[in-house]
Amino acid sequence: MRSLMHVACGMLGVLLAATAHAREPAAGKSADPAQLALRDAVNRPPGDWDGHRFALSHQYPATKPTCDAPWLRQEVSFTDPNPSWEQWQAYIQTIVDYVWEDQDPNLPDRLGWKVAVRGKVRWFHVPWMAYDGQRGREYVHGLTNELSTAESTFRGGCRGSGRHHLPGAVAVDGVDPLFETWSVGMYNPCGAWSLGQAIPHTGVPATTDGGALARGLPFPEGTVVIKILNTTADEKAVPYLKGSTNWSADGHVRTSPTQYETCRRAVTKVHMVQMDIAVVDPRSPTRWVYSTLAYDGRLPGPTVRSRLVPLGVQWGSDGLTFPAVPQGKSRPLRETIHAPIDLPQHYGCQGRLAGVVDQANSSCVSCHMGAYAAPVGVLGVQGKNVPAIFTFDDICTRNTPDNQAYFSDYKYPAGYPSGAFKTAIPLDSSLQLAVAFQQYAVATTRPTNPPTCPPAGR
Template sequence: MKRTLFALACIFAANTALADNAKTEAYRDAAIPAPKDWQGPRFSLSHNYPKQQPAPCTAAECPWLAIDLNMQTDFSAAGVPSWEKNSVYNQYIMSILNYVKQGQTLDLNNAEGLKTQVDGKDKWFHIPWMAFDQHTGREFVHGLTNERTAVISDFYGEERQGLHGLPNAKSGAQAGFETWAVGMYNNYGGYTIGQSWSKKGTPNIETINGVTSTKGMPFMQGTVVVKFLFTTATPTDVPYLTGSPTWQADRHIETNNKFSCERKVQEVRLVQVDVAVVDERSPSRWVYGTFAYIIGPGKTVWDNLQPVGLQWGMDPWTFPAVPKAESIAPRQSVLNESISAFEHFGCNGRLAGPVDNKLSSCMSCHGGAFANTAGNTFATGAYGPPIFGFPGICEQYSQDNVEYFQTIQFPQGYTGGNYPDAMNLDTSLQMQIALQEWSLFKAKGKAAAACEVK
């Protein structure tokens, strides 16, 4: 009897320690803490999520919802959307940017960074568990995480080298530029995050009407997501980044055009700003947009953010989701082709940002945000859709491309009947990463193994 009680006590103590550690890991500010003598900015995770569901967003607070953006597909020749400076597309994306910049500094300076409080109230929130990975997780200065490494052709492209050539660019065709980014959700999105994660740092997964997902899903209308992306490229490499906000980041050290696992505080520059909103008029429930920083006559940084385009679906009738002979021009992406510096866009006229994968698109990538319902598959291997690409992406008509470029919305499963046990996370790749890190913690008690040199 005593041995049984002792065993139960040990199990209870182990579970308590696991829960305490989960809370610490989930809500920590940075993967690697700042040195004791650090005198610069320090990132603080915003996780005081709203406990009450916000009232429906009004047109005064969410003006884009009042803009007559017709997202019904018109297959006639007149149905191909066209970007103009005074078009509803431009009005729509600029209304989102105006919402984002409320309460922020005009120069987005390094000392103040991004403010999560506006007018004394919490406005912006972060997703937990993104400081667990020691290699790519949040750094301590501004909470940036390591994303896709871009190459110089992402910034100018061979086909337009004569117009936007960069003669002083870093030598070597494969020379890479790391991307570091921080994303935030407004109070509408913050409510869903708070429902999805307990204060102990564990996910709240529930099944309602046969649909399994994290609690609070899907994100409600009024949700705004914004992500600021910074690059290690300099104005010497990419001249149109001149004047771009320069921040400090505890990022990887580069030697001979290769990035090591070791970090130190170095400069990064704003290159791209992504926005996304829930708009029930959209066939995906979401509208994604992106801006590129390009030096210009604007008085503030915000004035020099030029819209690249909008996307509300994946254009499943456009190559490579259909054969080239059947393909038509995209109807669910609209691109600003008058942008003043090179922009590579995405796969066959779909939307992608300056440092994004030109063979994908914003929604094709985010549409693959799924997680295993048990929360454990991440630790043992493949878990779901090929978010970041696969052999032959955007190059040929194939079943993989058919599935990758299909418009879906929560709570639909991934197309093609693949990954039947995966739950839809309503396009949130950050939520997916959080569940991935939680599952690794649950399985091993620590993050993945040491990093690999890129």
């Protein structure tokens, strides 16, 4: 089965994959879509495991809730030709405070991220993330495998696929090491209502309008999405990770500084390097506002949270900035603002917002706005029946029609700006829902090519 490239695309690009692999399936061959969609992890923990155990939070609200969103009461401008971080700092801090409410500021391994806040479930997970055995959820904290990064990336270089370089990483026998990214995304109750409508407990994606739209979308006002991104790099390899989290994860077995056996898993340690947040804001030209925060262990703060600092804010793709327009007509960015920060960063295309382990030729908004699914039960193939949001010819390097479409602003339920992909279902920027639709198709479609590893439950 064809596998799509896994990339952490700004805020919430999680596991948009066409393949599904597993090490030791936890479910039987007769598992139905509901079982596969709502499974906790690819593999069950061993019988003697006494550490944290991930449990899928999937009791989505049955009726659309009302969620307090104090950031929507912040006075910010989406049209200021000279935007500044000072105008937006309080807006982002209000979201950060909401996200961290009732969490241990050091996120110890034994607790992880709590889904309940003051006795009520605040955070919910997307189904179908534990079917892909190669990259699907692991059993300790529910992390999925994304982009891998090389050390040079942390100095502004390019990415690898599935593994990453971090800036400032120490070479191993003269080799630039590759690290893996393991992440978990969550939605608050307003966003979770939409999740439960789009992927009910049957596990079968639900649509309206004759199959053209996903049920429950767009995400309502008050929706908050977060993603915690962790790297297999530690402070010995990357000094500014000093004092970060020290989570266990059932990750891939590393066989050399640059190689991993992706069909074999073993418990390893991962460390928070980035946190992404996104909220619905009807004032935005895309309905969304994104921010990404980076961990800086050189800061004097007493907790992990206090050493997590925002890189900036983005609410659009800056369609009047290169490569959406020719260089000679390009204007400075107006829909991305950088926060002052003293960390090695590459940002995204032409300075658009992207995090330290994100794709440097894209941006948070540009990638997520391209979240579409093929019709239910049909495999999505990027560039064929769904947009190519991870890579295409000349991405970020030339003014082309593809770049014009990719770096443009549009709102749900608009089709992709190029006018192609007429049957694609818009998913209101949710790459996780795109994964869910795709994994359902994988599970119910005979593969053209055999998977790299056995799917979970098979």
